Amino acid sequence: MKRKTILTVVTSLVASAVFAFDPPPVGSAAPDFSLTDASGKTHSLSQYKGKTVVLEWFNPECPFVKKHYGSGNMQKLQEEYTSKGIVWLTIDSNAPGAEGNLSPEQAEKITTAWRTHQTALLLDPEGKVGRAYGAKNTPNMVVINPEGKIAYEGAIDSKATPNPADIPNSTNYVKAALDESLAGKPVSNPTTRPYGCSVKYKSS
């Protein structure tokens, strides 16, 4: 009996390490998580059940992230949709010591300096949430519908470049997914190829 318990623990540990990398497919239940923001407040996905949630993987050093913040594109999206009642969670899954990892103070500072409008900037230094969602890029975008199912995952828009000048001529997939989702329609383009820097995960 005892052997079995140990076995279960070990297999589930191994399992979480092995299974963690594949992004859960669109339509499947979004894995629940619980992370703290810069002020130490805990946010869990389950607490936002019934609302549409956007997850955005973040790295302030990444040129692709800077493309969307430097131009104000990301802040504009955050402002527009949080005002419509959507929960926007920005997640930093970079490991301590790696580029883009933020301490709570640094996180506080950057949200002020960049005038961001997300619901919360969450710190995931262990990379657990990033791995659970198979997030490989910054920015990597996920939209979760009010039923807690993944409705969209992939890139923020259609032009995979670090050049802000490309933003006006690109299709914003997240905006499209949110608009369709809010209108009660199925998302017509639910999976796209994400682009950007790699998330700097802690080596496991």
Added chain:
Amino acid sequence: MMKSAFRLGAYAIVCLWIFALEPQGKSQTYQGKELVKAELLADTDAVVPGKPFTIGLRLRMAPGWHTYWKFSGDAGLPTEIKWNLPAGWRAGEIQWPIPLKTNDPGDIQTYGYQDEALLMQQITPPAKIGNSSVRLSADASWLVCEKICIPGNAKLYLDLPIASAGNPENQELFARWRRLLPQNLPEITSANWSRAGSDLRFSLTAPTLANYSTVAFFPLPPENTVVGHPKIESRSGNEIKFRIPIEAANKNLSSMEGLIVFGQQANGEDRAAWQIANGAIASNGGPTPAHGIFAFLFFGFLGGIILNLMPCVLPVISLKIFGFIQQAGQSRQKILRSGIAFAAGIFAWFIGLALLLIALKAAGHEITWGGFQFTNPYFVLSLGVIVLVFALNLFGVFEISLPQSATRGLLGWTGGQDEAGSFFQGVFATVLATPCTAPFLGTALGFAFAQSPAVILAMFVAIAAGMSAPYLLLCVQPAWLRFLPKPGPWMLHVKQFMGFLLLATLLFLLYVLGAQRGLEGAIWASCFLLMISIACWMKGAFFTPSASIRVRTIAALTMSILLLVSGVYLIGGKFRSANIASADSRLRSDWQAFTPERLRAELEQGHSVFVDFTAAWCLTCKFNEASVLESGVVREAFQHHAIVKLKADWTNGDPVITKLLQQFGRPGVPLYVLYPGKSEEPIVFPELLTKSMLLEKLETAARAVASQ
């Protein structure tokens, strides 16, 4: 040192890269550090008008930094080159050298170049050049990453003199990088793509493959295709099979460009690669000879010939042969015409079926052979009706009309037209052959379903050709009819006996219906079949040419009413509402009904799970169950290792199970999978189980789990 540099730069939003002019190139610096030196180099010291030469963009990266391949992988961006060439000059595609594959924490795979990369392009000058020299300029842009990523770009140019002859330049550099260009697939290679659910499967057999210790597939996915990491499914000798998960793509994606990279070690200097063109199977004259497809088409043809011997078709075929026997004395031309009409019937049906499948596939339906037909009870029922009517016809309950005398009767409804009669006979023979195709043509069809419409069509045409070959041969060489026995009373007995074979087929179909709709459903269906029999009998007894118009009218009316009422009541009402037999009713006590949640729950609890994907109409499944799964030793072994047994019943084509089957790349059942534990790869068994194989795997799986 580096670290402090990063820290200094942290949270600085501005990103600076400064280019210092160099004699022949430019360099990208970041925070005082030179990251990339970019320059254009030619393989000649002078341009000869009209003679193509090569220019390379050489990127030299600081140690630890890399730029990216044409497909950058999970992160990064490919390098881009935009030429501003004088009028009349042309630049070819970038010739990408074989990249290095890098794995980063978080299962992030990227493809790129470290230290140095030379991206070559062929430049074709015009045949006449007025000037004595030329300036070729290009805008290059790239992303260079170490731990962090910095975009870079440069306006580069190269001045070259125009001359009547040139000498090679930068020979060592170009030779070194040309060695790293992928080659075309060797002639004697066979490469096959197939699509299985969300995975692409690629198998390659090449004569020298066994010599390399590492072999990998580097994908070049089309835009907006989200591709997972290619995995090696199996490798033995000169054959290797890859599975390439597709996370989002065009549904019809059936192959992918890429490289087969091989060497003695991953990312070794000695690495070499073969270029895999898109649609290695399509006959676009690409580098891959399509051995695979011809072999499968040949199987299709052979399968078609064999179809003539199947019990379901034999009766029709024998009728045709009787026809031939009776025609033996007739004009050769007449025989030829009738034979061709018969073959046309066969072709018409198969081509129609192929078009239907192509249309369904195009409409986004995932199609499988078994699922396409046998999971639909109405299809099974219609088949049952046809088989029964045919059997009654053979018994003589209603008129047997051989094509010659065919003025009435099932086969002769076209009113005496020999060719038309033969045509419909051909169609009929093939309709009846359909349920027999699965076991014989399964492999070939399974292959075809994953292919392009052209291949599907070619496959069905091959089957039709095989099936009609014997008749066409007899028509062309009517002299061979001599070898057939002389017509006589024995023909009647043979015909009646064929009727019993058809009834046996009917029993099997009823068994399938019973499995789909329960005992009640099968009985209601049988009632309908009884009504059909009565109608047939009435037709034979009263609806005869010798009967008066009045009798014939009454007979026809009664028959129509009988069929209509019984059809509406028995099939539209009773049969339709008969409870769909639940899988549970067919389970032995120690098997439990499969659901994905159930599987997950059992694995969560640390159990090993064996799943039997089966269906009532699947004879191979029944055979495996009786001879292996339910045998004493195997039952004991399951019990001994405390393995949970789940049965996934696909009799009614459950979509959840269909999806799982596709994940395992199977067009249908049987499928046997052992999940040793949550963290371990499931073990998939072959279609035909043996006790020893199953016991051995159960043993090893149990050991593997115990040792964790």
